[in-house]
Amino acid sequence: MDTPTIYDVSRLSGVSTATVSRTFTTPDRVRESTRRRVYAAAEALHYQPSAIARAMARQQTDKIAFLICKEGATILDEFYASICEGVMRRANGTNYQLLISTAEEWTRTAQSKQIEGVILAGNAQADLISEFQRQNIPVVLVNNRAAGFNLPCIVADEAGGVRQVVSHLISAGHQRIAMLMGRFSPYVTSARYNAFLSVMRENGLSVDESGALMCDRDIQSATEAALRLLSRPDRPSAVFAFNDVLAAGVMKAARRLGLRLPEDLAVVGFDDSSVCPMMEPELSSIHVDCRRMGELCMEHMAALLDGAQDVPRLTVVPVNLKIRASSRAAI
């Protein structure tokens, strides 16, 4: 037996297809008794409106794409998974459904009229954004800012986070503070790097070459970089890492060198991911409300699709330092 259509329901219930359609889209514009007959017929036939035909007639799909612009071994890491979850949760209850993919893959399968809007997470390229805008598809950016584009961007307060970390470390008496930067997106890297330089300078502290070093985005690479850093005679007394995985690498290196945490070395991470409370000592970290960022994406997208003109162009989500044992001054 084939999928029933609106015609089958029309025939069985004895009303026109228009009325059947109305019954499903604007029930209040149909007389109660009619509505009941239609529902009964629909139920008997297991009828459900065809999403395809509806999209065809209305010229819209009610679908939003969530595209991750990121490379590397893991695309959907804890950070982006949390954002995605936020988007999903806010999409729930709306009529919108979520398509998930990578930016790369999306461009491969170019088709028009696929989606109503797109959320670009991470390091979105300018030409990708332009292409969507040319097609009049609303774009929202998350964890990135796009210079020269008129669209909502949702970012964490990177500078504020860095400031909190450095202030905390300085007030705990640290002077030699190093920063371990993974290979993050240009936006994140420059935001944090510049903030670090500013805050250090403001406090009369210098950042020499050893003060900010780069490593790959995995724990081994971080461990190796930290081993080199901490073996120097002028080793820092505190290290601020770009995420919690890198911070774990630093802790590992410290232990290997026989340094005590936090007495000999304070460590602070970023993201406040699920590992922080598992570490020994527990890892201080900047809490980023990724879930909220995802929710904001969807909220702003919904507003855009609703024709709102006052959607904020930049939303900075506050972050806050969770001080734990890895950086707490000994009592």
Place this chain on the structure above:
Amino acid sequence: MDTPTIYDVSRLSGVSTATVSRTFTTPDRVRESTRRRVYAAAEALHYQPSAIARAMARQQTDKIAFLICKEGATILDEFYASICEGVMRRANGTNYQLLISTAEEWTRTAQSKQIEGVILAGNAQADLISEFQRQNIPVVLVNNRAAGFNLPCIVADEAGGVRQVVSHLISAGHQRIAMLMGRFSPYVTSARYNAFLSVMRENGLSVDESGALMCDRDIQSATEAALRLLSRPDRPSAVFAFNDVLAAGVMKAARRLGLRLPEDLAVVGFDDSSVCPMMEPELSSIHVDCRRMGELCMEHMAALLDGAQDVPRLTVVPVNLKIRASSRAAI
């Protein structure tokens, strides 16, 4: 300016719409020179076939739904995110696009002709499966098995994992082995519990009440449960936890009680998530290839959609114990 249609291309290139259509779907059935003219016109107009109209004409959407059947604070945790990533990666390069949602939300927005197939991750309810099957939508299950349904299931070798853990602990001299079970899905819980009982029995070891205890699925709950467990006079010398987060809770409890790891207590987790190498000592765990499970989902789905009759009904993905310092016998 509106989105160009196939008629615009037809007019500009001077061929019929049928030929334009062919040029995009079956290029080899169109003369080279014609093809070129069509492409040129399409490019000039920025034409891309409308996904909606194409779906309408072909009566298919080329979309697969990935539905997570799970409750709790975090839906897209590391485990499911990895499966999702596997699905995504395998979907790349095919014509299929991925819709992501929760089972709950999906049932709310019932429409027909939305998707070609569905991947149900986790604790899928029987009536949900039935509903899809009634609609002739192929279903693939992951991290779950459904009794009484004829569909491909992809699971990890839970029993094998438990067996490896217990064997490892026994050969390291442990006799009092406890199991800390989080509130996982019925499938996972029963698979592991039954395996644990069998293997212990086979080795002449008893599992009394204290041997298998339940806790919630967070680190605090695990820590509390472990504190109680490890405070007993007949405390176990080894604990096997249902995932790495719970294992971290056990380690935390052990430290708080002044137990040395692994000398006084061996700990083994499950999943081999990203935290294992960050822990101190590094956490032994059962490695589960979630990414691969996701890839298999998509491979089997593609086969199903391709009309293959020989898609395996059950695929058990091997797991293997990564022995790390948390359970390694001191040398």
Place this chain on the structure above:
DNA sequence: GTGAAAGCGCTAACAG
């Protein structure tokens, strides 16, 4: 190889 034309199943005027 190409064109003409009939749908795909629904929605949205418009008319009653």
Place this chain on the structure above:
DNA sequence: CTGTTAGCGCTTTCAC
């Protein structure tokens, strides 16, 4: 409140 009808933009026979 309900019915009639004209599309939505493509694909796909069926002729030529």
